[in-house]
Amino acid sequence: MGAPLLEVEDLTIQYKTSSGPVTAVSGVTFTVEEAEYFGLVGESGCGKSTIAKSLIGGLDENGSIVGGTIKYRGEEIQDFSDAQLSERIRWKEISLIPQSSMNNLDPLQRVSEQAVEIARTHSDMSKAEALERFGELFETVGLQPSRIHDYPHQFSGGMQQRAVIALALFMEPSLIIADEPTTALDVIMQDQIFKYLDAMKDEFETSMLLITHDISLVFESCQSMAVMHGGQLAETGTVVDLYDTPRHPYSILLQEAFPDIEDPNRELGTIDGTPPRIIGDVNVCTFVDRCPWAIEDCHTAAPPLEQVEGDSRHGVSCFRMDEVHEEYATEKRPDIGTTVEETKADGDA
Ligand SMILES: Nc1ncnc2c1ncn2[C@@H]1O[C@H](COP(=O)(O)OP(=O)(O)OP(=O)(O)O)[C@@H](O)[C@H]1O
Numbered sequence: 001m002g003a004p005l006l007e008v009e010d011l012t013i014q015y016k017t018s019s020g021p022v023t024a025v026s027g028v029t030f031t032v033e034e035a036e037y038f039g040l041v042g043e044s045g046c047g048k049s050t051i052a053k054s055l056i057g058g059l060d061e062n063g064s065i066v067g068g069t070i071k072y073r074g075e076e077i078q079d080f081s082d083a084q085l086s087e088r089i090r091w092k093e094i095s096l097i098p099q100s101s102m103n104n105l106d107p108l109q110r111v112s113e114q115a116v117e118i119a120r121t122h123s124d125m126s127k128a129e130a131l132e133r134f135g136e137l138f139e140t141v142g143l144q145p146s147r148i149h150d151y152p153h154q155f156s157g158g159m160q161q162r163a164v165i166a167l168a169l170f171m172e173p174s175l176i177i178a179d180e181p182t183t184a185l186d187v188i189m190q191d192q193i194f195k196y197l198d199a200m201k202d203e204f205e206t207s208m209l210l211i212t213h214d215i216s217l218v219f220e221s222c223q224s225m226a227v228m229h230g231g232q233l234a235e236t237g238t239v240v241d242l243y244d245t246p247r248h249p250y251s252i253l254l255q256e257a258f259p260d261i262e263d264p265n266r267e268l269g270t271i272d273g274t275p276p277r278i279i280g281d282v283n284v285c286t287f288v289d290r291c292p293w294a295i296e297d298c299h300t301a302a303p304p305l306e307q308v309e310g311d312s313r314h315g316v317s318c319f320r321m322d323e324v325h326e327e328y329a330t331e332k333r334p335d336i337g338t339t340v341e342e343t344k345a346d347g348d349a
């Protein structure tokens with residue numbers, strides 16, 4: 001077997017701000033394999049979009065990678081110039097469906113012109129072939145093929161998002177980074193797009209990095225996943241690992257906070273507090289202030305990602321992963337720091 005499709009190791013990213021360097025991502029490690037859907041999950045501000053942008057060299061002006069490696073098929077992305085990224089990587093190998101897709105179409109060009117331009121640079125399709133193929137993709141995402149010739153302003157927000165998804169699929173990239181791809185779309189359209197993406201995975205061995213705050217969506221549509229908190233990676237593994245035996249306190253509480261399809265009447269938990277904003281180096285576990293299991297050590301160093309014994313892919317960044325696992329197995333819910341919504345399920349209302 002060759003190198004994994006995408007290998008992110010110990011990635012640290014900072015933004016320059018007037019109050020100092022904001023560490024948006026710190027020491028993050030995960031791997032996306034070929035033909036795999038990988039979910040990156042965590043609440044707002046935990047660094048998901050920052051990672052997404054960094055993977056194609058698209059960080060905001062004030063952002064920079066200050067540590068770690070990003071390898072795509074074994075090659076370091078950071079060694080590519082912007083021209084090389086445009087020529088070799090973007091669209092054809094990795095395409096990004098950005099979080100706010102609405103602002104990602106050129107307002108001065110018809111959508112079809114943007115597609116033809118991409119096809120011209122990255123394939124040997126003729127213009128007619130490109131337009132036909134793009135029209136088919138429009139149909140796939142639920143838009144009238146004839147509307148490829150519209151300008152972006154002629155579309156609603158949801159339609160623009162679908163046009164961006166069509167563009168992202170256009171060159172049949174090996175990796176699609178989808179940053180909250182369907183949040184602006186209705187459930188039926190979400191389903192349709194995921195069905196299509198699934199078919200693509202089987203046909204072209206496409207991989208996807210699905211970025212979302214919705215852990216249930218990841219459980220439903222991905223094979224592997226990572227949970228982030230406060231710029232750090234809390235836990236990574238297969239969805240089965242994280243669904244059946246979550247070990248990081250945040251993964252456990254996050255899972256309790258979402259409805260479970262297999263147990264819809266379960267009470268929903270809540271996670272108190274908010275993630276910290278980190279200036280400069282990170283030498284704590286960023287979950288420490290919200291963690292019912294935290295001890296003194298958790299305040300003094302960032303826990304390294306360690307493999308769960310006997311499982312090469314399941315990794316957890318918690319000094320107390322074994323104790324947490326044992327306690328949680330017997331007592332279920334921790335007794336400090338968390339509150340439980342008591343009235344949710346049993347018809348109290
Ligand atoms: N250009 C920027 N300058 C300064 N700080 C930034 C910049 N972009 C993002 N940040 C900060 O970096 C952190 C991570 O942001 P990011 O957008 O990556 O999070 P996210 O997980 O995608 O959140 P959301 O779910 O809300 O999209 C946040 O604290 C955010 O305020």
Ligand code: NI
Nearest residue numbers: 048049050099
């Ligand atoms: Ni985001």
